[in-house]
Amino acid sequence: MIDFEVPAETAALAERIRAFVTDEVVPYEKDPRLTQHGPTEDLRRELVEKARTAGLLTFQAPAEMGGIAPSHLEQAVLFEAAGWSTLGPIALNCAAPDEGNMFLLSKIANPAQVAEYLKPIVDGRQRSVFAMTEPGGAGSDPGQLTTAAVRDGADYVINGRKWLITGANGAGTWIIMADLEGVGPTLFLCHGDAPGIVIERTMDTMDRNYVEGHGVVRFDDLRLPASALLGEEGQAFRYAQMRLAPARLTHCMRWLGAASRAQEIALDHARTRTAFGKPIGQHQGVGFMLADNEIALQQCRLMIWWACWQLDQGARGRHESSMVKAAVSEQLFQVADRCVQVLGGMGISDETPVAMIFRDIRAFRLYDGPTEVHKYAIARQVLGR
Known part of the structure; x- marks a missing residue:
């Protein structure tokens, strides 16, 4: 049923x-x-x-x-x-x-x-980060992880550099992925004020929807106790996948809401803005863009619901969430782009939130893996059936 x-x-x-x-x-x-x-x-x-x-x-x-x-x-x-x-x-x-x-x-x-x-x-009292991505290294391919952890007695000592660490400035809870010597990628927990965490700068990026932006971070002999180990040693990739499948979908859910808002603003504009003797929405060029948006929004919604249903049935959802992330991020970007076009000159201004939504959704095509990486994973899955 x-x-x-x-x-x-x-x-x-x-x-x-x-x-x-x-x-x-x-x-x-x-x-x-x-x-x-x-x-x-x-x-x-x-x-x-x-x-x-x-x-x-x-x-x-x-x-x-x-x-x-x-x-x-x-x-x-x-x-x-x-x-x-x-x-x-x-x-x-x-x-x-x-x-x-x-x-x-x-x-x-x-x-x-x-x-x-x-x-x-x-409780909303503090923020957190997931520190995995590295300049020129770990990101879509976490196998290139270079941040290193070594044991020193009962402690772990971490050295390395990360970037695009969302919300690093002022975050209280840190989850750090590092390559533990002799074991492999491992997750560690610590507080943001721990000696050895150096926030070099906040990067200038096109998106502005995440608190305090994206940081460049350095670990200089970050010393953590044995209690800082999150889960088991060497299991970071497995835990990251546990996090990523549902997180990809929640990204899609939130951006579906933002794209729907952009569509509503474009519809209101198309009903009231006139050109050549009638509201612009009655011109086929504009009307078709709005119709394409309506189709895309519902397609995205149903894909998200399908993948969520799979997770609720106990599926791991890695393959399904990759398909949804790739399709939804691309379609919602097109929705936002068409909304900018419908709004005309106002669409590239901050007179409405559409321009901001457009910039942020462009970045969404990269969050939690770019479209091309997801298609690579999907292709491997279907070819291996």
Whole structure:
């Protein structure tokens, strides 16, 4: 049986989330604290407190930590509503990288680590990072990992350099991937103020939807105790895949919400802006672009729901999430591009959020693996059947 009806309780919560984002979050899109490097920590905290007051903060958390523990399919509906503004997921504490890090820590952290590192993120008190990507090395191909960890007595000592580390500036919880001597890639946990973590700079990037942007980080003899080990030694790639499959999908959910917002703005403009004697939406060139957007948005939504259903049935979802990430990121970019075109000169300005959505969705084609890497993995999978 195939049933596309959203359960009433989930639909009602999505409406609450959409209303909260529209009424409480959208006005902050013009706030000067939304900088070229993304929202500042001060802006994040202010937004988080609004969500806390509304009873919507970290709704996706496990029940034992105050959330409603929605299924992946339920998340698809709720995260799309949260993504109506690029600041929505930040306010609701379901934005990357924190959302993916919370998921991973809830699966493999021990009770002491949950209390020290996970609980403050769930509570919205601090942010987290997943430090894997390296300049000229590990990224889409983590096998090129060069950051090294060695044992020194009971401690681990880490040296190396990372970049494009989202939210590094001011993050409290750090998950670090390093190549442990004699064992292989391993995950470690520490606090952001640990001696040996050096934040060199924040990179200038086209996107600005992640708190404090993307940092360049150096580890200079970062010394961590045995208790800093996250999970088992040598299992970092397996844990990263555990995190990536659902995280790819939550990216798609949030950006579907943002692209839907861009479409709504373009539709309103096409109904009211006139040219050559009638509203521009009645001209076939514009009308067809809007129709293509409507088709693409629904195709993306259904692909996301399909992959989420697979995860809810117990599938690993690596192949399915790769297909969805590749297709959705490309289609939503085209949606955003057409919205810019429909808006004309206004589309390249900050008179509406469409230009910002366009820039951010362009970057989404690279987040959690560029399209070409996903197609490479998909091809290997189908050829090997």
